[in-house]
Amino acid sequence: MTPLLAVDLGGTKLVACLVSEGKVLSRVKVKTRVEDGPSGIAVQIAACCREALSGSGLALDGIAAVGVAVPGLVEHATGTVVQAPNLGWESFKAQAKLESLLGRPVVLENDVNAGLVGEWAYGSLKPFQGLQGRQVPLAALFVGTGVGGALMLGGSLVTGWSGVAGELGHMKVSEDGPKCGCGxxxxxxxxxxxxxxxxxxxxxxGKLTSGRIAQLLDRKGSRKLKKAVSRAAHYLGVGVANIVTIFNPRAVVLGGGFMEALGERLLPDIMGSAREHSFAKGLRDCKVLLSALGDDAVPLGAAHLAAASLGNR
Ligand SMILES: [Zn+2]
Structure with missing residues (x-):
C-alpha cells in the first residue's frame, strides 16, 4: 500500500507522521503557532509534512493522501473546519488550502473521531471489527486538556444530523457543577x-501535565489533588454509564494523555462508578478498554480515513 501522511493538529502541538500499513514510520512534532492564524498554521502543517518525509526517500508525489485530524467540528462536504476553539478557527476551508500547499488529496476529520477509528482499525477495538452482520456500536472517550468523544456503528463514524453527535465531553453530569469552556x-x-x-x-x-499528576499522586500531602483525581474518575464512570444507557456499545475505549498516564490506576474506580450509574445488562455486555495506541491512535485513524476516502473520490 502506498504510504500516507497523517497530521494530528492540537491547540498546543502539531504532529505530522509518515504512515504505512498502520504503522508510524516517522514523526515530526512542533509547537502549534496558533498566533499565526489559520493560513499560517496551514503553512506550518505543510512544512511538517515535508519534514516527516525527509530521510524516507519519498517525495510528496509518492504519498497517496494526507489525513488531517483537527480539534474541532468538520464539515466534510465542503472541507471546512466549522469551529475549532483551541485554534481560534471559524469556517476555515482547510482542505482546499492544504491541498494547494501539498498537491495531494487531503481528508479532514475531527481528532477524537480519528482516534476512535485508529483504535478500531489497529488498536484496542480491533477484535470488534470481525463481528460480521452486526451493527456493532463502539464509543471513545479521550481525556486530556478537555474530554472528547466519538461514536461508531457498523464500522462507520456516527456524526449525527448536523455533525455534532458524540460530543461526549459536553454531556451534563452534574447540573450545578463547575463552569465548562463551552459556557x-x-x-x-x-x-x-x-x-x-x-x-x-x-x-x-497547562501547568500540570498528566504525567506530573501521576507522580504527585504518590506523594504525601496531596489531598486536594487526590480528591480532584478521584472526582474525575467518579464522573468518567458516570459518563461511561450514560454512554452505555444511550448507545448500548459493545466496547468503550478510554484514551488521551490523562488516561495514558493514569488509566490503569483509575479504571477500577471508573468501573465502580459506572456500575453504580448504569443499566446493569448494558454495562455487563460492554468492554471498557484502555487505548492500545496512545498518541498514535489519532494519526493512524486519520491516515486510515484518508486511505478509505480515496476509493470514494
Ligand atoms: Zn461543556
Missing part, C-alpha cells in the same frame, strides 16, 4: 479533564 455548567469536561483538575487546584491551565 454551560457541569459538563463531563468541566469535572473530569486535566484542566478541571488544574482548576480545582487553583493552577493555571
Amino acid at each position: 454551560r455548567r457541569g459538563c463531563l469536561e468541566a469535572l473530569a479533564s486535566r484542566s478541571a483538575i488544574e482548576k480545582a487546584l487553583g493552577k493555571k491551565r
